[in-house]
Amino acid sequence: MRINNLLKFALVASLVLNVxxxxxxSYHAYRQSALWVSPFGQEMHRNQFLFEELSLGPEQLKSLKERTVPFRAEIDRRRKQIFAKRKELINLMRSERPDSKAIVAxxxxxxxxxxxxxxxxxxxxLEVKASLDKDNQQKFLDLIEKRMGGAGNSCPPDEHDR
Incomplete structure (x- = not known):
């Protein structure tokens, strides 16, 4: 009887752990599919766009989103190609005698x-900028500059900047 209770407990514990x-x-897969990495290296929700922070009308927002969604897909595809090439490079370097010409290529x-x-x-x-009025063009470029620096991609200051 005691063994049956122990087995039942183990079964329930295993079931809870598996669930x-x-x-x-599932949560992590959902979260990853809901995110996109911007060109500045920041994770953003797929339905979030930088230009939404500007003062745009509904039609202009719709038009920009329609152009940006395929752009993001294209950039994602190219990033995957770069990642695959980098993995290939690491594999070449793992070789006992790495092929220098293949590595350079x-x-x-x-x-x-x-x-x-x-x-x-x-x-x-530039396409997005061209579709904006002068005020929003400046705001757009300011947002881009802020995101670029905010992503930790900025260079250290030069000697004359100190």
């Missing part, structure tokens, strides 16, 4: 992809 782990994994590929991403981000920012 808890499943719920935690892969670094070149990564650099080219990063340049494409930077060009596309700049194009998109």
């Amino acid at each position: 808890t782990l499943l719920a935690t994994a 892969l670094i070149s590929d990564i650099s080219e992809l990063q340049e494409q991403v930077q060009r596309r981000i700049t194009e998109h920012m």
